Amino acid sequence: MSAMSEIKAYRRRDGRVGIRNYVLVISMVSCSNTVTERIARTTGTIPVVHEQGCCEFEHDHARTKLALIAAGRNPNVGAVLLVGLGCEQTNIEDVRRCVAETGKPVEAILIQREGGSPEAERKGVDIVRRLKALCESQERVPCRVADLVVGVQCGGSDWTTALSANPVIGAMTDLVVAAGGSVLMSEVAGFPGSEHIVASRAVSHDVGLQVLDMISELRAEYIETYGQKIEEVNPTPGNKAGGITTLVEKSMGNIKKMGTSPVQGVLKLGQAIPHPGLWVIDNRAQGPDPFNLTGLAMQGAVVTAFSSGRGSPVGNAVMPTLKLTGNPETFRKLGSITDFNAGAVIEGATIPETGKALYALLLEIAGGRETKSEINGNFEYIVPREAARKKRDACPLS
Amino acid sequence: MKKAIRIEPEDNVAVVAQDTSAGETLDCAGASLVAKGAVPLGHKIALSRIPRGEKIVKYAVTIGLASSDIAPGEHVHSHNVEDITNRLCNEYERAFRARKG
Numbered sequence: 001m002s003a004m005s006e007i008k009a010y011r012r013r014d015g016r017v018g019i020r021n022y023v024l025v026i027s028m029v030s031c032s033n034t035v036t037e038r039i040a041r042t043t044g045t046i047p048v049v050h051e052q053g054c055c056e057f058e059h060d061h062a063r064t065k066l067a068l069i070a071a072g073r074n075p076n077v078g079a080v081l082l083v084g085l086g087c088e089q090t091n092i093e094d095v096r097r098c099v100a101e102t103g104k105p106v107e108a109i110l111i112q113r114e115g116g117s118p119e120a121e122r123k124g125v126d127i128v129r130r131l132k133a134l135c136e137s138q139e140r141v142p143c144r145v146a147d148l149v150v151g152v153q154c155g156g157s158d159w160t161t162a163l164s165a166n167p168v169i170g171a172m173t174d175l176v177v178a179a180g181g182s183v184l185m186s187e188v189a190g191f192p193g194s195e196h197i198v199a200s201r202a203v204s205h206d207v208g209l210q211v212l213d214m215i216s217e218l219r220a221e222y223i224e225t226y227g228q229k230i231e232e233v234n235p236t237p238g239n240k241a242g243g244i245t246t247l248v249e250k251s252m253g254n255i256k257k258m259g260t261s262p263v264q265g266v267l268k269l270g271q272a273i274p275h276p277g278l279w280v281i282d283n284r285a286q287g288p289d290p291f292n293l294t295g296l297a298m299q300g301a302v303v304t305a306f307s308s309g310r311g312s313p314v315g316n317a318v319m320p321t322l323k324l325t326g327n328p329e330t331f332r333k334l335g336s337i338t339d340f341n342a343g344a345v346i347e348g349a350t351i352p353e354t355g356k357a358l359y360a361l362l363l364e365i366a367g368g369r370e371t372k373s374e375i376n377g378n379f380e381y382i383v384p385r386e387a388a389r390k391k392r393d394a395c396p397l398s
Numbered sequence: 399m400k401k402a403i404r405i406e407p408e409d410n411v412a413v414v415a416q417d418t419s420a421g422e423t424l425d426c427a428g429a430s431l432v433a434k435g436a437v438p439l440g441h442k443i444a445l446s447r448i449p450r451g452e453k454i455v456k457y458a459v460t461i462g463l464a465s466s467d468i469a470p471g472e473h474v475h476s477h478n479v480e481d482i483t484n485r486l487c488n489e490y491e492r493a494f495r496a497r498k499g
Contacts, residue, residue, distance in 0.1 A: 159440030163413050167405055167457075193483050196490035197459055205497065212491050231484060243413065243441035245454075245474070246481040249461040256457060345403065346415050 005179045007366045008140035009147070010078065013103025017147035018075030019302045019366040021135045022046055022318060023128060026068055028084035028092050029053030035117050036083045039124035043132060048317050048381045053090040060385070061089055066270045067383040070298035072099030072106065074318040075149075078138065079105045079131035081124055086112030105131060140368065146180030146276060148366060151296030151304030151319070152257040153187065155289035158309025158327055159242055162253025164345035164354075165307035165326030171355020172305060172362060174259035177278055183261070184273075184301050186281040186292050190254035191215050192222075192230045193247035197255060198280070203262045210266040214282055221284075257307075269295055269384070285384035289314050293321065295384045303365055305358065313337040315373025317381035322362060322371055337372050339365075402426040402443050406458035411442040411474050413456075418443070434471040442474040454479055460486065 010018040023045040027036035033049040040047035048071050052064045068090065072080045080099055084092040092108050100106045107127045114120040152169050154161055173183045191198060195215040202208035222230050235244045244250045264277040273279060283295035289312060296304050297319040305322045306314065311334035315321045325331050328343030340361055344354050365371055402412035402424045412426045418437040423430050426445065437443050442456065448468040453460040462479040472478070 163403055163405065163415075163440070193487065194459075196487050196494075199490065199494060205494075208494055212494060216491075231481075240476060243438065243475065245442070245476055245479045246462045247483040248459065248481075248486060249456060252457040252459060252461065346401070348401070351405065 005145040007143050007145065007363055009143040009366060010138060011141055011143060012075050016075040016300065017143045020076040020320065021078035021138055022076055023079050023132050023135055024048060024071060024077050024318065025081045025083060025128060026071055028082060028090040028095065029088035031085040031088065032083045032111055035111055035120050035124065038121050039083065039128055042125050043128040045128055045132065046317050046379045050383055054088045056089060063385060064383060065090060065095065067298055069095055069098040070270065071318050071381060073102050074297055074300060076302050076318050077104065078135035081128050081131065082106065082108040083124060084110045086110040105134065144180065145176060148176065149182045149184060149273065149301045150176050150362065151184045151301035153292055153296065153304055154257065154307040156308040156310040156312045160326030160343060160346060161307055161309040162256065163326060165309065165324055165342040166253055166256040167351045168342040168345060168354045168358055169257040169305050169307055170259035171352050172358045173257065173278065174261050175355065175359040177261040180276055182273055182276045183278045184281050184296055184299055185258050185278065186283045186295055187254055188214060188280065188282055188284060189218065189286055190251055192219055193251035194255045198263060201263045203264055207263060207265050211263065211280065214266055269298060273300060283384055285386050290380045290382035291384040294382050303362065305362065307342065311337060313376060313378050315378030315380060317379040320365055320371040321373040322365055323373065324358065337376060339372050399423065399425045402431060404445065405456060408455060408458050410444065410446050410448055410455045412445055414439060414441060414443055432471050434469055435473050437473045444468045444470050444472045444474050446470050
């Protein structure tokens with residue numbers, strides 16, 4: 001085994017490996033957000049708050065619950081305090097049990113049971129201080145790249161994203177996979193046009209069919225929702241002005257992050273990763289970048305390489321986010337939010353050598369080096385929700 | 399020197415890294431290339447002669463077909479490329495589904 005494939009990290013009781021030992025304070029319902037945030041602020045830990053947790057339709061609530069449980073289960077999390085109100089839809093005992101299955105300490109408090117907010121806050125702070133001390137006493141142990149689950153994503157793109165940054169991420173993906181690790185690619189809404197390329201890299205005929213079936217569904221959804229084919233509106237006039245000529249070309253810019261590694265399968269959000277390798281996550285939630293980033297964290301990614309041509313500060317509550325840009329000017333201008341300059345490719349470096357440098361930084365971050373997202377306190381956790389658009393609403397202003 | 403980036407060695411187009419005027423010389427993967435016409439930042443330039451009907455290759459995959467003869471150094475875009483995305487995806491899918499395991 002090469003020295004490059006050894007890292008020091010936290011091995012959890014369930015066998016998975018985390019690269020951080022975060023203590024998380026998770027709110028069960030929007031009514032308990034403030035107490036959650038105050039406990040986290042007092043103790044210097046990370047709050048997970050959200051706008052839901054009660055009066056939700058079944059499938060919306062299933063997503064809320066999955067997101068909260070997945071936050072607690074992520075291997076980067078060493079200990080958890082759950083904070084609820086007491087009468088909400090989210091069943092705090094279910095959440096506690098599902099997170100505790102991984103073997104980490106999980107405690108729960110309810111504001112109504114504690115006798116009010118200040119009382120819950122005091123008790124919560126005491127608990128979190130104890131959990132924090134416990135986590136601080138744990139040490140990193142030798143682990144392998146094969147233990148890592150790495151996400152890949154892009155957002156805030158410009159002309160360099162598909163040219164330098166994403167191909168560099170692709171080179172990194174191939175290195176992680178070659179070392180026995182796992183890479184998760186989502187952003188499936190950007191697949192149509194290159195699904196034949198993804199399917200051609202499938203490890204089996206069945207996996208190829210999974211890819212093609214998913215994209216057929218997406219294409220049908222698009223027609224049902226918008227009344228037009230994806231090809232009719234893509235590439236957009238803006239894409240064409242920027243130099244993109246065809247839809248294959250546009251979607252390949254996205255697919256490039258997968259490198260050329262074999263595709264092991266398509267997983268739904270919440271489905272466990274059966275074995276290492278490159279996996280496609282069927283997260284169709286379309287929204288701001290934290291939607292997809294949170295989806296990757298929910299899937300167990302412990303770090304995500306995120307490329308942004310224009311620059312982006314986003315991070316995640318349970319997962320450091322390695323930000324790179326393909327644009328050397330963006331790197332110079334936005335160095336405080338960007339970890340890596342893939343714009344070296346624009347200035348003459350090769351894609352393989354820049355991919356190797358990105359991989360080296362990824363391993364440093366896995367070993368404990370803080371990302372800009374962590375330094376800047378970007379600990380977002382935004383539950384990815386699929387739009388339920390059975391009926392199109394008329395614009396109230398038209 | 400101005401630059402054009404070839405993403406994969408098998409590509410027959412590169413992407414220019416700055417606005418380029420006709421007659422300007424570009425460095426591309428160690429070789430030099432003269433622009434036949436203006437090529438805006440982020441747009442494609444032909445690295446070799448691409449006869450009409452031939453594949454345009456970027457990212458090591460076919461992204462379209464030349465709809466006219468393209469000379470080395472020429473701007474490659476909608477005016478000389480046919481978008482065959484539908485055909486590529488449909489033909490692949492049909493053949494793939496017809497195959498059993």
